[in-house]
Amino acid sequence: MSDFASPLLERLADLRERVAFLVEHRSATDPTATDPMRGMYLTDDAVRHLLSRSTEGASPSGRVEPDEPDGSGEPETTEEPETSETRDTPEETEPSEPPDDDRLHWLAHWLELSPLDTQILLIALAPDLDRTFESLYGYLNDDVTRRRATVALALDLCGVPTHSAAGRARFHPAARLLTRGLIEMDDPERPFLSRSLRVPDRVVAHLLGDDTPDPALLGTVRLLPFLPAEADAEDAESPEGATGTGGADGVDPLVRRLAEQLSARPLTVYLREHRDGDGLAFATVALGAAGVPALHLAPGKSTVAHRPEEDAPVERTAGERLPYRELLREARLTGRAIVVSSLPERPEELIRALAVNDVPVLLADPRPYDPQWCDRGRDPVVLDAPRQRAGDIDAWRAALGEEPEFDLAPVVAAYRLGPGGIDRASRAALDLAAFDGTELSAAHLRLAARQQSASGLERHARRIRPDVGWSDLVLPEGPLAQLRELVLRAQHRDRVLGDWRLSAGGGRGRGVVGLFAGDSGTGKTLSAEVVAGALGLDLYVVQLPSVVDKYVGETEKNLERIFTEADRTDAVLLFDEADAVFGKRSEVSSSNDRHANMESAYLLQRLESFDGIALLTTNLRSNIDDAFTRRLDLVVDFPFPDEKQRLALWWHSLAHVPCADDIDPASCAADFELAGGSIRSAVVTAAYAAAGRGDGVSTADLLAGAQREYRKAGRLVLDDASW
Structure with a gap:
């Protein structure tokens, strides 16, 4: 017998006494009590007995009085409407300090269940813990096939008249037991009092000490890595995503404020991301500082996908409906928050389903919040998620568990991974080193970090795994120094543009854009591969035939997909023969000229907000528009070799x-x-x-x-x- 089962079995012993009292009371006057076929048919005597029964019912020992309205007119502090207030009777108050393994008590405490709700839950739970209750319930239901408690039986065992409005309200669809997913009512076609009560298997398992997640959540929801804050404020590390100087204790002020709010009360927060993953990383750090573990749901990555040639959506995965009810129940049972990233295209249903006031919910998405998404009149707190920082050395050291033999800072400087990504990359790097039978090396860490940036750029670009280094370049000292400066800018852009506030503002990104100009064969593409290799990133060469489209507006859409994917991916983007899309604007003499200028205007605006690393190559520098040149960080001229x-x-x-x-x-x-x-x-x-x-x-x-x-x-x- 497990420790968690002992308190439940003790409660069932008390319940058995109530059941015995009710059985004795009914059998004393029931003419069919000794009939072995009782419950299978009705005799004349049984009908006359039913007609003569009092409507007040029995009053078993341990009666729980129904809750009555107190006349205050104040609504309950829950999201569901209740028909009456709950007022506990003194004799039914739970012990002030029950044992830690009494999960039923703690569940009632966390979910604010009244004593009547708790008793109903125990009555519905009994057949799942002790099979003898099946036969007893079948007898009391006057039907041997009805082996679970019904609404009428639950009220009878609690000593509540079946005509009590307060008692019947416990089974209203908006009541706590049903909205919390603790019980379910079967047989909706039956009369109200004859409907069976069932406790979901996940609730039974939790009460018995099993916290295995609900099977309905498999493949959809995962446990978010829990990163508790350091106990010593002096050792507290600055979290990824901090955009300014941290506070006196090294923790970002926005993280501290959100953590304090989450510790004090459940809160619904909408985090607007600048880059995919910013909100998830920030939520992970804030919840860790608040000491609240969380469940992570990413519905936008597993929902309906559209084919461009068809109007109707096509299912990409089985089971399009997301288990919101099971997700909320899991969060309530385990005391976890809910983090949702990559919201679906139409997030109204998700936000309305998760807009509760007893579970912390953090939503992350790049789109601005739309008040029409939530119709309950209580919008979430809307915050701008800070950008993820690259090269959080303290986070990498903590994830690796020890200081590596190589210099860690330049190796991880280009990777913008959240806490979960750093943890997974570190474990993968250690596994790779163990597989090779060697000590952890920079190559292991870079390979593992690149694997964390799953990219969709392959649809429009060709990936190159850099296999060259600085020794493969034969260039004059001037261009070679500029290439090294380009790597330096990519490694330290967060510090210079963020911490030191040297960004130009106006929504400009922290991207690094360089132009390589020179004759064909002078080493432009090779240099791009060397730069990517020095940063430990993959190189994606944009396939211009897959980008340029004869239809108006399609080229811009293709480029937007590329830039968006490059923004969220740790990679170097290479536009070879860039003058094909970054050419000079011309005077408008036809509609073609106007649309070509529109493409150039779009690219000018997009480069302003770009947050990744992009390299352009051209054989004719004079073909590049001067407005593009102004937005470049470096222009490297590749001379013809002497x-x-x-x-x-x-x-x-x-x-x-x-x-x-x-x-x-x-x-x-x-x-x-x-x-x-x-x-x-x-x-x-x-x-x-x-x-x-x-x-x-x-x-x-x-x-x-x-x-x-x-x-x-x-x-x-x-x-x-x-x-």
């Missing part, structure tokens, strides 16, 4: 290729003015020729490859004999 740089590019391309002992690419570097991309192509041509011979690459192979690149470019090449 002879010294060309020789370095030849040697760099040959670094991993088997070569002849006397190979010397100096003549190729001097005689052929080729960019880095063309030099690599020439080396590939030479490598194939050498592989066909089964020999190393020779100088002649390099010359042949260089000549081919000249011919591809339409340039004059001397005959082979002249070389």
Whole structure:
């Protein structure tokens, strides 16, 4: 027998005495009491007995008086309308300090159940704990097939007349027992008094000490990671999402205020996000500071999906209706708050269903709050969720459990993960290191962090996992220094633009945008990959054919999808040949010109609010509109390589290729003015020729490859004999 079951079984012993009293009272005058077929049919004597019965019923010991209105006219402080106030009788008051394992008492205390409600719940619960009550209830119901308590039987056992309005109100659809999901009434087609009472399995399990979540919530609701605040204020870490300087104890003032409110009373809050995940991260920190665990629901990620070619929605997952009733009951049983992120397109039903005053509910969404979403006249508290900060070193250290051997700050500087994401990434990195049988490395941590940024950019962009580094770049010192500065800006933008308040304001984002300009093959795309690799991020190359659309307005919609996804994803976005969409505006001489200018105007506005990292490349810098140039953080010019740089590019391309002992690419570097991309192509041509011979690459192979690149470019090449 479990500790949690003992108090319930003690209560059932008292209930058994009441049942025995009622059985004895009825059987004393019932002519069919000894009939083995009692309850299967009605005899004449049974009918006459029923006609002679008093309407007052029995008065078993331990009677609970029905609650009567007190005439005050004040409504109850609950969200459901009650037909009467609850006034406890002194003899039915629960013990002031019951044992901790008496969950029925604590449930009644948390949910503010009256003694009459508590007794009704126990009566309905009895057959689920002791099978003997099934037979007893069947006898008292005058029907051996009705083995659960009915409304009439529950009132009789509580000593409440079945005609009492206050007693019948306990079973109203808006009464506490039903709205809290503690009991359910079956057989709606039967008369009111004959309807059966049933306690859901989840409530029974909770009262017995089992806190396994309701099966109806599987796949829809998860437990939010609980991050309690540090006990020592001096050690309290500044949470992700803080936008300004923290308070004296290091905790953001907005987090502290919300935590204080949540600790004092249940509160409904709408958090408007700037970036997907901001609200969830802020809610996690605030609830941790308040000491309140939570359940997380993300309905917008598992609801109806629309196909563009069809008008009707198509089900993406089974069971479109979300279990709001079960979710609220789970929160009430376990004392948890509810956090909802990624609201559905039409959130009215969700907000109205969760707008209660006894459970803390935090809603997070990028859209501004619409008062029409809630028709109860009590809107939630609307707050702007602070932006998530990148590189919260203290949070990463706490999640890893120990200080790694490498410098943690530059490794995690680019990842804008919430507390839950940091925790999952840290566990995944430790698992990867254990799988490799090595100590945790920066590569493990970066790979695990990238996996936390599930992105939808693949529909419009090609993902590149960076596999190059600074040593792969052969550039003059000027452009190389600018590329390193670009990485520095991406790592420290939260501090400079946020903490130091150097943002221009006006809703501008904290994005980093750079332009790479230079001839084809000078290393622009390779440099973008190096920048992404230095930040530990994936590179997404935008596929312009999937973006540009002949229909008016469709190009802007495609670009908005890309920018929105890039805003919420830790990745580097690359617009190759950017002059196709970032070109100069022109005078309006036709409708095409007007719409082209509208696209440019949209891009100008979108770059202002962009919060990610974007790189643009172009072969003709003069084709880029000057208004775009003003919004760029850096413009890096890639010069055509001189002879010294060309020789370095030849040697760099040959670094991993088997070569002849006397190979010397100096003549190729001097005689052929080729960019880095063309030099690599020439080396590939030479490598194939050498592989066909089964020999190393020779100088002649390099010359042949260089000549081919000249011919591809339409340039004059001397005959082979002249070389």
